[in-house]
Amino acid sequence: AQSVAQPEDQVNVAEGNPLTVKCTYSVSGNPYLFWYVQYPNRGLQFLLKYITGDNLVKGSYGFEAEFNKSQTSFHLKKPSALVSDSALYFCAVRYPGSARQLTFGSGTQLTVLP
Amino acid sequence: SAVISQKPSRDICQRGTSLTIQCQVDSQVTMMFWYRQQPGQSLTLIATANQGSEATYESGFVIDKFPISRPNLTFSTLTVSNMSPEDSSIYLCSGSGRTEAFFGQGTRLTVV
Incomplete structure (x- = not known):
């Protein structure tokens, strides 16, 4: 069964510092991996995805993520955090052979401190 | 990216009543899903x-409680039936293209 873990419920970082939100996955084969962001009282917004190819993927709002097959990780990163990045971040996985529904991690609340 | 329109955005309902949530997607979407948060x-996937047939439910969810319709490719409804306070959640419609999935803004349901 496919699953994804976000080991940190909460990440705090100072504005201007680099940020990392961690995600590891457990799925056979070659997974599709995604990051979504949820602002208060809003739906989920797609940030980026890894399907195949270059392990470093770039997404919206200056975010990027690195697919690491040996460590089964897909950490979300940004070189310089903004206060407006404060939100709830979800990692998700889909196995290519599945019916396209996503399995979500538990979410990480990112707070960027001014 | 695909456009997913969901309504209502929020509602406060009395226990024992039912609420139907509507979701409209654009033509880029091939599959539609309903999630609960x-x-x-x-x-969690509900x-x-x-399209045109009974929904496929995940473990723990049943048709009598969460009837779903999808009469055509771009429209679906989820009904939360005989509501109790435990049904207070955000319900999200999702449309999936070939690779990524897109989400509506969600329906924040409070049952009192």
Whole structure:
């Protein structure tokens, strides 16, 4: 069964510092991996995805993520955090052979401190 | 990216009543799903909405409680039936293209 873990419920970082939100996955084969962001009282917004190819993927709002097959990780990163990045971040996985529904991690609340 | 329109955006309902949530997607979407996000929790898949046939429900969710329709490719409804306070959640419609999935803004349901 496919699953994804976000080991940190909460990440705090100072504005201007680099940020990392961690995600590891457990799925056979070659997974599709995604990051979504949820602002208060809003739906989920797609940030980026890894399907195949270059392990470093770039997404919206200056975010990027690195697919690491040996460590089964897909950490979300940004070189310089903004206060407006404060939100709830979800990692998700889909196995290519599945019916396209996503399995979500538990979410990480990112707070960027001014 | 695909456009997913969901309504209502929020509602407060009396226990024992039912609420129907509507979801409209654009033509880029091939598959539609309904998720639930309980307070402080992650998203859990309720069911896959199948066009013109019964939805495919995940373990723990049943048609009598969450009837779903999808009469055509771009429209689906989820009904939360005989509501109780435990049904207070955000309900999200999702449309999936070939690779990524897109989400509506969600329906925040409070049952009192």
